[in-house]
Amino acid sequence: MQSLEELGKKAIAAKYKLQTLTEEEKNKALLCAAKGLQADCEKILAANAEDMRAGRENGMHAGLLDRLKLDEARIDAMADGLRQIAGLPDPVGNILDAWERPNGLKLQKISVPLGVIGIIYESRPNVTADAFALCFKAGNAVILKGGSDAIHSNMAITDSIRASLAKTNVTADAVQIVESTDREMAAQFMRCNDYIDVLIPRGSAGLIRAAVENSTIPIIETGTGNCHIYIDETADMTDSVNIVINAKTQRIGVCNACESLVIHEKVAAAFLPLLQKRLQEVHTVEIRGDEAVCHILPEAVRASEADYRTEYLDYILSAVTVKNIDEAIAHINRCSTRHSEAIMTKSRENAEKFTREIDSACVYVNASTRFTDGYEFGFGGEIGISTQKLHARGPMGLKELTSYKYVIAGNGQIR
């Protein structure tokens, strides 16, 4: 088993090689890796079967087992993901800006890879291929640190990709995996500043918090979404019901699902029973509300302050009534995780006020928060949804996996 130092040194060597690859070389390597994953299907499924067996023995929850499970179709989907990323434009080497100074210096701002990216993630093995492909297309070397639940699957996928890369003129060390799954190793990984330029944790709120607390490497916080929908006084009731139901129930375990409703008091009595009625046709959702909400919906339970700050990822929805849009904005800015929020309104003025004053990555007018996603935004793929303000905010695609450098051409200028 290699030490983090060994992995780090190899990643740095790889990073310098990757920076010099052409777009064609990168795409060729991605297509080769895609083909390789399908060719290695049996090996990967055998490794996955080991993880599944261990999961069952450890009493893993059915939902988690499903996320862990691979089959031929899922491996095909992984391979297709790599092919799609090969089809996206190269984000590296673009001249982002160019200008000349009075002293004759010519400046160019050019997009470059971040360098070495560390990814810490939990049980979904498809992240292994996805994260590699996005980082690689953006010219980065990547070191993966997956969870113990999926270690055999992750290693098999990584081995397959490395073998494919070695067949092209790309170094296999473009992707490496930390084989140890112990927690101390994860803590050490977060302090590998000498080797890793940027750390991206992908997974539960607990994992993100551990990275914020412990990482000395610059990180990008991703994913925690306590997303709100505000039903304004002038909201269209039918659209509002459709959108809340979509944002809450279409997929409950995702970070852009709606977790909290904010309702103008003048429309609460009209809206809530309508919502409740339509919800009964879809799925039971427990509503936790303030006094006014509970008065209108007898089946609702009283919400605590903690409820308004909770990302349920479940069939539960918190709800609060407000006197006006200012109260709505203040409530959301106080409780949100700065991921995605929506306003339902016919008032242009209120829509503008809401989008201006809400301090979140994505602010919607009359649309579902479920659209916060790299594919839905048209980025073609994403490495995560950033909820911080430094570097990237919202869905992070290829462009967000790059940095830039200034190249300055002179002819002897001194200061």
Next chain:
Amino acid sequence: MQSLEELGKKAIAAKYKLQTLTEEEKNKALLCAAKGLQADCEKILAANAEDMRAGRENGMHAGLLDRLKLDEARIDAMADGLRQIAGLPDPVGNILDAWERPNGLKLQKISVPLGVIGIIYESRPNVTADAFALCFKAGNAVILKGGSDAIHSNMAITDSIRASLAKTNVTADAVQIVESTDREMAAQFMRCNDYIDVLIPRGSAGLIRAAVENSTIPIIETGTGNCHIYIDETADMTDSVNIVINAKTQRIGVCNACESLVIHEKVAAAFLPLLQKRLQEVHTVEIRGDEAVCHILPEAVRASEADYRTEYLDYILSAVTVKNIDEAIAHINRCSTRHSEAIMTKSRENAEKFTREIDSACVYVNASTRFTDGYEFGFGGEIGISTQKLHARGPMGLKELTSYKYVIAGNGQIR
């Protein structure tokens, strides 16, 4: 004395107000603050006299005392700095990108303030006014944490600016200062994630390292510069000597000064004596070199590996000879702090190779590294030079003090 929590809550309240200010309101406030600093000159100088007295009593070094000292001219310069920043374009509210999706969703990517910025800095009191002005113009609230050496000066400057802001319709809490100077408070400050969006440490390598190690708030690493100049085989000898002398001696205490020379072995014997001769006319510079360098320059001393990694900020220069440009690039990428590096060459091919493969924020061809500076780049001001790859790299002006949000307009779209 207010607690960090009190300061933090006020900063958050201020941040929401600042986000809604127009460019005119911000500029008016900056001009008013500039006038106020000049009007409060006597008070500020009295406070500064206290810091100077304490500095002398504590045996502060003459160079540091000079950096700490204020006089009328320096206060005028501070005020002029504020006026210049008022004259720069507003970086907030710009539509950075806009597109429509097939489902009719209209997306806009809009520049927004970062929110609350924490600045930790050392003894130069002018940072107080500069940092406020840049953060403020970009719509951010700022909490300052200066060093104990300048605490009276910093507080007097902050009081003056706050009083001016209160006279306009801008909240005085746009700028606040941590009055306590104890170290435990600095450590707590770096963990105020609930209140501070971004932390920017400005000062010594030790301060930056402490922030990297201890901050849980996203930080921007600034300033450490082990900058290299590579003298290629085809370099113009006269330009090379001029540029090395400029980059090494024009101002030794700055992060973009040259600290290390890398010399193609074929030109070392021609270049080094020429450099040594010209240096004697300017200032004695100790050269620490490898065997070849010491052979050519008998007055040179042997460099250790540590020398090649040291930012001297002094009249010392390390020097190493290399066989070719690949060795030069490898040496620089191994030892540099990724700030600024230059190549002296007449070869277009080598210039391109160097600028492509050197992994630093600013890469120069035939020009002095001393140009890495917000003013020299034409940004009109800077909050620091970023040596990290996340968010901003190189000189950070107003644009780098903003983030963005996505605003998505729909008409009932669900997923």
